[in-house]
Amino acid sequence: MDLKLVRKIKGLSQQDVSDILGIPVKTIQSWESESRKTPAYTKKLINEKILNMSIYEMKDNLRFIVLNDNNEREYWGTKSECESYVKKFPTYTIVQYSELMKKQDYEKKYNEYIKELNKEEQEETVMVDNKEYKKSDIDFNKKYYGSLSEYTFAALNPQEQKACIEALKTLGYYDVAEHVESLNDWLQDDTISISTCRNKRDVVWILTDTQECCLYIDTLEELSQEEIEQQLL
Incomplete structure (x- = not known):
């Protein structure tokens, strides 16, 4: 299915797709205008990922978090809003909310995994x-x-x-x-x-x-x- 059609079905702008996938918006534009050929496999993966996203997943992927120097949540909003915010705090970092949740899930599963190992296995x-x-x-x-x-x-x-x-x-x-x-x-x-x-x-x-x-x-x-x-x- 055409990327533009998929985007319209899900009610997303080119900027939304860019923010969700981490692909430059100019690349999205060139693919849709066909001035640049989209690899078939890449196109298929992108289409399936966007089509299979629930409304909650899309919201999570479009929400970004600003973390302060103590790695605490300082601000949240769209990517552009967060980029504007950190101009006042150049040492702060921006993370995608969905990626932050994945990181926290990773840490939780890792801790559960380590608890199942004995001391020798942990230190090997x-x-x-x-x-x-x-x-x-x-x-x-x-x-x-x-x-x-x-x-x-x-x-x-x-x-x-x-x-x-x-x-x-x-x-x-x-x-x-x-x-x-x-x-x-x-x-x-x-x-x-x-x-x-x-x-x-x-x-x-x-x-x-x-x-x-x-x-x-x-x-x-x-x-x-x-x-x-x-x-x-």
């Missing part, structure tokens, strides 16, 4: 590229959020590494698959992620502007577009 560390990390932090992020942005390729287990490389080769990115620095870059910007499907199986999911590939980690079996929509979207 691993070395990744000469840096020391808590193993529990890595395991938590992979299990609950599929986020690898704080870590590197070396932090993955051998089967996860194999799945990443296989997915990259499937898309023709042999140069990325053969260089650890490139792999780390793709992991850190979440182009490569590990997610848990609705069927409880883990997958490596690679998303670029023009291509995607999703493989089950245990069997290296590729998911079809229909399976991706059923299991992950």
Whole structure:
């Protein structure tokens, strides 16, 4: 469905879509005017995200919070209102309300996860590229959020590494698959992620502007577009 039509259905302005998705309003305008081509996959994800938002989710995504130097809520409003407010307080920060709620939810789940571990498990560390990390932090992020942005390729287990490389080769990115620095870059910007499907199986999911590939980690079996929509979207 056309982005402009989706936007009109939900009663959103171009600025609203820009604020919700964190995409420059000029990019939204160029996509709608077709002066700039929208990658099919990007267009599909954007449309589905906006269409599936409830009115409460839209309000949360359009509300922004100003945090003071003590990380306390100082002011809230639209993004432009918050930007005007912080001009008087340059050290204050602006966060999207929905992202703030996600952060608080993350911290709550993390604390619950840590309580389930014994002292030895909580203190266990691993070395990744000469840096020391808590193993529990890595395991938590992979299990609950599929986020690898704080870590590197070396932090993955051998089967996860194999799945990443296989997915990259499937898309023709042999140069990325053969260089650890490139792999780390793709992991850190979440182009490569590990997610848990609705069927409880883990997958490596690679998303670029023009291509995607999703493989089950245990069997290296590729998911079809229909399976991706059923299991992950």
